[in-house]
Amino acid sequence: MAVSLVTKYVKDFVAPHELEGIAPQVKAAHDTLHTKSGLGNDFLGWVDLPNSYDKEEFSRIKTAAKWIQQNADVLIVIGIGGSYLGARAAIELLRSPFYNNLKKDTPDIYFCGNNISPTYLNEILSICQGKDVAVNIISKSGTTTEPALAFRVFRELLEERYGKEGAKERIFATTDKARGTLKELSDREGYQTFVIPDDVGGRFSVLTAVGLLPIAVSGADIDKIMAGASDATRAYNDCDLSRNDCYLYAALRNILFRKGKKMEILVTYDPSFTLMGEWFKQLFGESEGKDNKGLYPSSVTFSTDLHSLGQFIQEGSRIMFETVVNIKRPKQDFFIKNDEQNFDGLNFLSNQNMSVVNEKAMKGTVLAHTEGGVPNLMLDVDEIDEYTFGWLVYFFEKACAISAYLLGVNPFNQPGVESYKKNMFALLGKPGYEDMKAALEEKLR
């Protein structure tokens, strides 16, 4: 298995009979998911996606990626939430957090339309000066404020620079298959389009065109990603906890929640995994954080953050558990030479690979934190490659769905996201929201 769950560091916190106790609920959650009988059952397209995905479109994604690689110095990916985090996390993991700074034969990739900061937008525009640009706009409706605002700007830029005909070749729209303003515009203007399936929510969409087009442009092999995810669909289809690490993880995090833990901290020792932590936070936070329930998802990158949040985790309020992603082989290693002077006293580390030091830091920390009263789950991951990424995505997606059903919430909606939007629209004078405006402004006075 590309990913396996290590439970020995949680043994002092969870007794075997607790797993026995929750097993029938796991079975119920499995049945709810697979018979499509539960809350949110309109959004189960991700479950079999790694096998049933549209092969013709997949091939068009690869062709489009190649075209972009050959014709653009910079790809601007416009999207927010699930239309942003998955692709960015994959590119940082599979290529590098320094992707845009390293020498390479693929385009730079910048993400835009995921905030309302004018400084951010201006800076991206200035980076585009004198470079050939392509745009991937990702939006189901085409009317979400952040990406739509950014797309207005980049569409104008491309049309000015390349003319209407030139621009249409350089704009790739990932959107609804039939409806919505972005789909209409794309058909009218002749942009190539890719589909956000109706039954796959944003945070579950990284293995659709939403994630795959930018990832393919970065040079990562998307065939291998789908192969890893597909193998994971088969690996995690058994509702017996002793044979399904994905369900075991979902069960353990719910047991810890029911014991009073308030948050889960996803831990990595590889900086290239940092954005995967952000992806994880969206996946679990948005799926479980409702009805005043849920584990708050947090993330840290060690050893960096051992010199930051490490103190709190070791000795602060005892409200958390950790899930450590243990990547067994880094993408590159570094041999530590002996230093004859040994002025820093570090020769006890020399004549071995740096990955060994990182591994011992990880193991030492797991023992220190569990000793300090923080349960530690560990996910052993063979290495960082496309296959493992695909597997890991599916592991977390399915664990999240099962976990949310165990919690008793709808894993697939996000009603709370509308609250700020409504207020924002009212304050900005959007037609249809006039009634709310005066009351809100009164509260702000």
Add this chain to the structure above:
Amino acid sequence: MAVSLVTKYVKDFVAPHELEGIAPQVKAAHDTLHTKSGLGNDFLGWVDLPNSYDKEEFSRIKTAAKWIQQNADVLIVIGIGGSYLGARAAIELLRSPFYNNLKKDTPDIYFCGNNISPTYLNEILSICQGKDVAVNIISKSGTTTEPALAFRVFRELLEERYGKEGAKERIFATTDKARGTLKELSDREGYQTFVIPDDVGGRFSVLTAVGLLPIAVSGADIDKIMAGASDATRAYNDCDLSRNDCYLYAALRNILFRKGKKMEILVTYDPSFTLMGEWFKQLFGESEGKDNKGLYPSSVTFSTDLHSLGQFIQEGSRIMFETVVNIKRPKQDFFIKNDEQNFDGLNFLSNQNMSVVNEKAMKGTVLAHTEGGVPNLMLDVDEIDEYTFGWLVYFFEKACAISAYLLGVNPFNQPGVESYKKNMFALLGKPGYEDMKAALEEKLR
């Protein structure tokens, strides 16, 4: 005032008499700090630092920064924890998160030695190929594992590339004023050195040479930073809560903690403030997270994370409050033009600056989250510039010290950071740790 606290969105959660109730404790914390009679009183050098700093060294910092600007394409800053986060946060805030990608007349700046990832180190080395490099190694002792390992590598690189004489000009060591292996090596080799004062802990050190040298290299005006911090020392010296927003903030967060809130989320609407969130997390997490106490510090960047953790904050477990940093004027604005076609229906936003939209998103969100049961504190910040950065740093440092004294913990130690280090050293076979090794390995079996 460059920074002011808005308390109206917390009125439904904290009654006026609660502030009256905590006021004597705030006065006691103030007295403890200013009479230097409390826990950790060896580490109070930061309190008057913005006035009493070493002016001769400050001038050397500016000269060194100029030399680096003229002689290096890349500055590698080697440090971890407080010797890393402050400078990086300042450069992202005052210059840009895209600093290394934007055209500029100052060197690229990369941070190294803040983790044990071999991939990360290899990538930084590959970025340095064919470029003129200078190094700022920041370490009190010179033996902290992460920076010491990285410094071995970069020292060798510089000596190979520039010879011993050339290398010594390019290495700048920020370290103890008299002792430690890095100070010894620097004196022997002839590196220019800057001082980490004995009475200023890492997380309170951004206004010493630790932060100031890299910040000055980035082109930011460090005189203005000190001016802002200095004015803040005078602004926050009154122990009357009604006249001291810094203490009021410390009081309110302790009141909310005592009511059962488990975490504080620092909120920004400007991506360039994101790393300030990391700096904040170290400052508060390491200062307060001990003796099984403390608010867990978290941070989000909106509106990006409104499409991620936003759902949880709106409707999940009611365990948090938010502190919103409201930057009133962005560094650059962007005028939203009208679009005749209006295909996206966004014309209700047009003919105004994008900063207005961001502000309404912020206000709409504050109302939505407080409505959802999340107390909101707000820090109004005039604009992003050096003066305000200095002020804000001092605001948070002093609030943190007062807050930790209110909590009853030592704000200035970090005993828990040793736990993982000891285990790591034992597992790596460091001389002196032999006794622990076998027992730890047994636990890992």
